[in-house]
Amino acid sequence: MNQASLGPCRDGRPRPSRPSEARAFGFFAAPLNPPVGIYNVGMTLSARNKLHGQIEEIVLGDIMAHVVVRVGDNLLESVITRRSADELKLKKGDMVSAVVKATEVMILKD
Numbered sequence: 001m002n003q004a005s006l007g008p009c010r011d012g013r014p015r016p017s018r019p020s021e022a023r024a025f026g027f028f029a030a031p032l033n034p035p036v037g038i039y040n041v042g043m044t045l046s047a048r049n050k051l052h053g054q055i056e057e058i059v060l061g062d063i064m065a066h067v068v069v070r071v072g073d074n075l076l077e078s079v080i081t082r083r084s085a086d087e088l089k090l091k092k093g094d095m096v097s098a099v100v101k102a103t104e105v106m107i108l109k110d
Helices: 019-024 082-088
Strands: 049-060 064-071 074-081 095-100
Touching (some): 064 082, 064 095, 074 082
Antiparallel strands (some): 049 064, 049 095
């Protein structure tokens, strides 16, 4: 299936039929984004560092959301997109899992 058979681009321009045309005219040679709200359906993760806790505070901005999660005696803070917070319908008191994916973990001796 070529890209032209997917219909026009979101801005109404005809979709290029070859990837070389897509690069030349600034198009992405991929189908349109899925509709809002269907991301991560049935998603499994390779990350094993899951910390289960309860949302203690959430501050929603125009673009980003600041989420504070209580994990035992500790507070874990995360900044995620506002869109993700809206899709997850996050609110204070929700039980969530914070998934940590990092290339390094530092150790501090008390």
